[in-house]
Amino acid sequence: MTTRHDGRKPTDLREVRLTRGWLDHAEGSVLVEFGKTRVLVAASLTEGVPRWRKGSGEGWVTAEYAMLPRATHDRSDRESVRGKIGGRTHEISRLIGRSLRTVVDMKALGENTIVLDCDVLQADGGTRTAAITGAYVALADAIALGRERKIIRQSREPLVSSVAAISVGVVKGVPVLDLDYVEDSAADTDMNVVMTGDGTLIEVQGTAEREPFDRDMLNSMLDLAAGGCEQLAGLQAMVRIRPDGTIFQGVGSR
Amino acid sequence: MTTRHDGRKPTDLREVRLTRGWLDHAEGSVLVEFGKTRVLVAASLTEGVPRWRKGSGEGWVTAEYAMLPRATHDRSDRESVRGKIGGRTHEISRLIGRSLRTVVDMKALGENTIVLDCDVLQADGGTRTAAITGAYVALADAIALGRERKIIRQSREPLVSSVAAISVGVVKGVPVLDLDYVEDSAADTDMNVVMTGDGTLIEVQGTAEREPFDRDMLNSMLDLAAGGCEQLAGLQAMVRIRPDGTIFQGVGSR
Amino acid sequence: MTTRHDGRKPTDLREVRLTRGWLDHAEGSVLVEFGKTRVLVAASLTEGVPRWRKGSGEGWVTAEYAMLPRATHDRSDRESVRGKIGGRTHEISRLIGRSLRTVVDMKALGENTIVLDCDVLQADGGTRTAAITGAYVALADAIALGRERKIIRQSREPLVSSVAAISVGVVKGVPVLDLDYVEDSAADTDMNVVMTGDGTLIEVQGTAEREPFDRDMLNSMLDLAAGGCEQLAGLQAMVRIRPDGTIFQGVGSR
Amino acid sequence: MTTRHDGRKPTDLREVRLTRGWLDHAEGSVLVEFGKTRVLVAASLTEGVPRWRKGSGEGWVTAEYAMLPRATHDRSDRESVRGKIGGRTHEISRLIGRSLRTVVDMKALGENTIVLDCDVLQADGGTRTAAITGAYVALADAIALGRERKIIRQSREPLVSSVAAISVGVVKGVPVLDLDYVEDSAADTDMNVVMTGDGTLIEVQGTAEREPFDRDMLNSMLDLAAGGCEQLAGLQAMVRIRPDGTIFQGVGSR
Amino acid sequence: MTTRHDGRKPTDLREVRLTRGWLDHAEGSVLVEFGKTRVLVAASLTEGVPRWRKGSGEGWVTAEYAMLPRATHDRSDRESVRGKIGGRTHEISRLIGRSLRTVVDMKALGENTIVLDCDVLQADGGTRTAAITGAYVALADAIALGRERKIIRQSREPLVSSVAAISVGVVKGVPVLDLDYVEDSAADTDMNVVMTGDGTLIEVQGTAEREPFDRDMLNSMLDLAAGGCEQLAGLQAMVRIRPDGTIFQGVGSR
Amino acid sequence: MTTRHDGRKPTDLREVRLTRGWLDHAEGSVLVEFGKTRVLVAASLTEGVPRWRKGSGEGWVTAEYAMLPRATHDRSDRESVRGKIGGRTHEISRLIGRSLRTVVDMKALGENTIVLDCDVLQADGGTRTAAITGAYVALADAIALGRERKIIRQSREPLVSSVAAISVGVVKGVPVLDLDYVEDSAADTDMNVVMTGDGTLIEVQGTAEREPFDRDMLNSMLDLAAGGCEQLAGLQAMVRIRPDGTIFQGVGSR
16 A cells, blocks of 8 residues: 555554643634644534524524634735735635534524634645534534533434535545645545535535546545545544543654 | 436526627627526736736736626625625636636736636526536636637637536435536535536535535545536537637537 | 728617516516626616615615626726725726616615616626616616515605717727727827617716817717717617617628 | 705806915925815926827826825715725716816826825815815916926926816706705706816716606706806916915805 | 934924914814824714614714825825735724723713824824824814703813824934934934823823833933823913914924 | 732732744744634745845745634634625734844844744634744744745844743733733733843833823833743743753743
C-alpha cells in the first residue's frame, strides 16, 4: 500500500483531537483539530427564532464559518476589512448549517435558535470537515444545557443522529482520506462527504479539480469516506461520555 | 411507472431550447430554456488575464450568475440594492466557473479571459444546470470567434470536451430527473450533476434536504443524471452544427 | 431631407416592438424593443405600502432600472459585485418611477405597491425611454389584473393617462428623433422627453453635451419629441387591445 | 401681480450673496447664499487627470454635492454612516459637473483636474442652482490661480463662458422664480435651468410633480429662468472684479 | 520664554471665536473657530431615544464628527464616496459623545435624544478639541430650547457642568498649548484633555508620537491644559449670557 | 486593604500566561491570557511596505484587532457580516499599532512590513492591554526570525525597547489594577496605560465613565499602572529566554 508524504496510509485519518468546553461563556464549545487544522466552534443558544419562523413552533440552527487572517500560510485580508464576505466563506457556512439541521428535530427544539460559529485558527486542509465534526459536539452540548436549563422544554430529544464529515481525494491516481493542504493542492479530485452516525449520507460534494472522474473512482472515494466518518462518529461518542475535558486520539498510522 | 405533476416520467427532461446568438454585442450568447426556466448567457472574450495570472501563458474562464428580481414567483430585492451578493449567488457562480474551466485547455486559450454572465430571466427550478448547459454553447461560440479573429492564436483547440448539467432528486421516495420548482420544494434529496460529453463526472453535489440518503439511492440518482446529461450533450452538438438560429427540441414525454 | 447613418429620416423612430406577457410570474410584463435596444419590464403588484405611507389610503409606484453586464458593447462590472449602484442607474430609476407616478391616481390604487423592474438586456441608445414606454404597458396590465383579482378594490380606474418617452438630439446640427448609440455618442445635445397620451409634458431633460443650445433649437427638439411620443402612444393603445402576444410594428422609414 | 409668501414678486430672486475666498487652503472657494440656502463650494486643482484620460492632453472637471445632516429642517442620516450615496446626491453631483464642464476648454486646461466640492450647510430650496452658480466663481478662481502658478500652462483661457443656474416652478398656477422650500413643496411643476452668460441653454430639467404641463407653461418658465440667470451672471461678473471679499446684493423686492 | 512659529507663547491659546445660532433650523448651533480651525456644530433635539434605551426614563446624547473633503490642505476623499467611515472619524465621534454625556443628567433630560453634528469646515490642528468646546454651547442651547418648548419636562436642569477641551504637546522639547497643524506635525507627544468647568478631568489622551514621555512631562502638559480649559470655560460662560450673536475673543498674545 | 470580588488586592494582576509559538505558519505568535481574557496574536512579516512608504528605506508595523462573535458573554454579530468595522474595533487597532511602532526603529527594520493580528478568542476585560502585551512578544519573535532569515538585513536591532499595557480604574472609589469585566462595568473611571520596559509612558487614555476625576486620583492610577507594567515587562523578558513553549505565571494573590 502506498505511503503518503506524512507517512499515512491512504485510509488513515490525521490525528484528531476534540477539546470540549474550550470557552467559558458559550453554551457549547469545542476546539477541534485534524492534524494542524484547528477550528474553534462555539454554539450559542438563544430563545426565539428569526422573524420568518416565528409562531411556527420550530427552532432554527445556523452556522457561520470564518478564518483568522493568519490561519493560512500567507496572511489573507480580513473579510470585515474588505467589507464583504467571500464566496468560499458563504458556501462553507451554508454547508455546515445545512448539515447540522438535517439531524435536528426542529419541533423538539422549540422556538429556540442555535448559532454555530466555526472560526479556523489554523488551516491545513479539511477545515470544513473539521468544523462540521466539531460543530456536532458543540451543538449537542448546547442542546443538553438548554434542556437542563428548561430553555428547551419539549421532552423529546432534538438530536436525531450524530454528524461527522471528512474529505477524500484522488492524489496521483490514488484515492486518499483526510487530505492535508499539501495533498489538497495536488489532488485531481476533491470530495467532501457528510454522514450521520448511522452511515447514511447527508451531503456529497465531489469536484474534478483537474481531471473528470468516473463512477468507479467515485465509489472508491465514497467507501473511504464512509470508513473515516465511522471513526469520527466513534470519537464523538467517546468524547461525549467523558464528563469534561480533552480526549486525545491519534487515529493515524503511529 | 409513476407520473409526475406535469405528466413527465421520472426519466424525462422538460422541453429544452437553446437559442444561439440572442445578443448582438457578445462574442457568444445563448438563451437557454429548461421548461419555464429561462437563462440568458453572454460570453465576453477579452485579451489579457487577471493580474495574478499574468505572464503564465494561460487564459482564464470565470462566471457570474444572477437573477432578475422578478424571475421568481415573488419579487426579491436586487443584490445591487442590498449592496452585497448572497451566499447562494456566490456558490452558483463558483460552480459554473469551475465546471467550465475543467474542459478548457488554458494553455491553448492563451492569455485571454472569458467571462460567462448567466442571468436568470425566469426561474422554475434547475437554473444552475440550465446555466451550465447554456454556458458551454456560449463559451464554444466565443472561443470559435476568438480563433477566427486571431485573438486566440494557438493552433490547438482550447475546448477539450463539452459540459452539461442536470438536477435529480428524490420526490415522494422516487428518484426523478430535471426537477421544476414544485418538485424541488417537495424533494427529500436534491442533487446536481455536471458531466462531460464523454460521460465522466465533473461535479456531484447531493444534499439531503429532509432525510439522509443511502448509497443505493445515490446510485439511482447518478444513473438518471447520466441519462439526462447524455441527451443534453446531443442537443448541444446539434445546435452547434446549425449555422444560426434556434433549435426547438422537446425532450419531454409529448 | 438628410438621411441618418441607418437610413432613417430625422423624424423616424426605430422599429418598435412591444411583447406583452413575456414572463409567467409577473403581474404585468413587457419586452420592449427600440431597434436593438431591448428592455424587459416586470410589474410586481403587492398589497401594502412602504412604512412612511401606511394609513394614507394611497398606493405607491416605484421603479428600478439596471443593465445586464453584457448589454453594452464592452462588458461592464455588475453593480452587485461592485457593492454599489452608480449615479446613472439611480438617476434613471428615479426618472422612470416619477414619470409613471404622474399618471396614477394613488387614492384609486389604494394601499398597494407596484414595482417596475426595467432590466436592459441589450443597449443601443434610448434605454430609459424604451423602459418608460414599456413600463406603462406592464403597469397597465398589473393594474388590470389587480382590479380583476380585487386586490385593487376602488371602482375608480387608477390610470389617469398613458405615458411614453422618446429621446431627441442634435447630430451634426440637425435635430433627430430616437437616437441609437452611434448617434448618441456624436450628439451635441441630448434630450429625453416624457409625455402623456394627451400630449402634455411630464418631464423634459435636455443637456448640452458639447455646445449650449438656444430656444429655437429647444423648440425644434420638443416638436420632434411630440411627434414620436404620439406614435408610441398609438402603439401602446394598439397592443393593449390585442388579447395576447406580440405586436410587431416598424415605425421607421421602411 | 401676485405676491408670494415671503413678499417677493414672481420674477424676484431671493437675496443672493457670494463670498469669495471663504476657505484658506482651497485654490478657489465661495460661500454662496440664495436666501437661507447656504452652500460652501471649494475648488481643488491638482496636476494630472484620472487614468482613463491620461495622455489625452485634456483636463477634467468634476463635482461632488452633499448635505450636512442638519442642513435640513429635520436631521437626516449621514451618507457616510449609511455607507452609500443616495440617488438624489448622485444626480445633483452629475448635473453640477456636467454644467461646469460645458464652459471649460479641456485642451486649454491641460492635464489638470479640478474637483468642485459643494457642501450644503443649510438648505431652503434651490441648493443645486446655488451650487452651480457658486461653483462657477470658485472654478474661475482656481483656474486663475493655476495659470498664475503655471500649473495651467496653455496661453489660451480655459473658461469659455460663465454659468449660472436657477429654479422655476408653477405654484398655484403661477410660474415663479427661485423657489424656497415652502414653495418647492407646493409646486405642481419644478424646473431647473442652467445657462451660460450669453444666454444659451446648458441644461433644462423640468418635472411635473403633480400635473403635466403644456408648451405654453414651459415657455413661461423658460422666460423667467432666462431673466434670473441674467441677473446672476451680472452678480458673478461683479464679484469677480472686486479684489477680495464679500459682495452683498439684495435682488429681492426690497 | 520661547516663542512659537506664529508668535504665541507656550501657554497661549489661538484666537477663539464662538458664533451662536449660525444655523436657522437646528435647536442649537455654533460656529467654533480656534485660529484657522473652523467647526460647525449643530445640535438636533428629538423626542424619543434609541430602541435599547426605551422605557428607561433616560435620554441620550451622541455625536458625529466629519470633515469636508477640502477642510485639509490637500483634498481627501469623502467617506460617503469610499462607502466607509475611517477609524479616526469613529474615534473622534466617540470621544465627543462620551465627553458631553459626562455632564448630562440623563434622568433630567428624559426620553429625548440630542445628536451633535460636528463638521469641520476647515482644519488647522485641534479640530476635536474645538468640536467639544463648541458642542457644549450648542448642547446647552438645545437643552434650553427643549425646556422652553416643554419637550424636556423635568424641572431639574439636565446640564450638570460645562465641558471644554484643548490639546497640548511637546514640540522641540517644550510643552505648548493648543497646537496648530504645523506644530502638531512636529510634536513628540500629543495630548488631548477634556475638563469640566470645575477643573476636574473627563478625558486624558496622551500619545507618544515619537518619543516616550515621563511623569514630569505628563504633569507639565496637564498643567498647561488646565489653564487652557479654564480660559475656554470663561469664554463659554460669556457667550452664553449675550442674548445673541458673535463673541470675538482673541486670547492670544496680542 | 480592600479585597476585590475575585479575592485580588487592588494592586494585583490576574494570572497572566504567555504561550509562544501557538501557531505553525506565523513568523511570531502568542496566546496571551489575562485571567479569562484570551487573545491570539499572530505577527506576519512580509517584504515590502505600503505604497506611500516605498523608497523611504523604512519599514512599517500595523495591527488589526477583532473579536470572535462568541468571545463575549452574549454573542455579537460578525463585523464581516455587518459589512463594516465598528468604531471600537478601529480605535483599538489603531492604539495597538501606534504603541508597537513607538519601540521599533523603522530604519533598522528596512522596507519590511509586520502586521499584528490580535484576535480575541474570549473576552473578560482588558482585551486591548492583553493584546498589546502579547503583540510585543510576537513582534519580537517575527523580528528575530526576519533577521535570522536575512529578510531584515540591517545589523542594528530594530527593537528599541519592550512594551506592555495594563488597565486601571476606580471601582467604588478605590483605584484597582487590571479590571475584569465585572469591575470594568462598575468602574467610575477607566484608564489604559502603555509603557516601555524602562518605565516611560507611550500612551495614557483615561476616561471618566461616570464621574470626572481629579489630579490626585489620576496620579494614584498612574502609580498602579506603573507597577503592573513592570511586572508584565518581567514576564515578557522571562518568556523570551525560554527556548520554546509555555510559561505559566500566576501573578495574583495566591
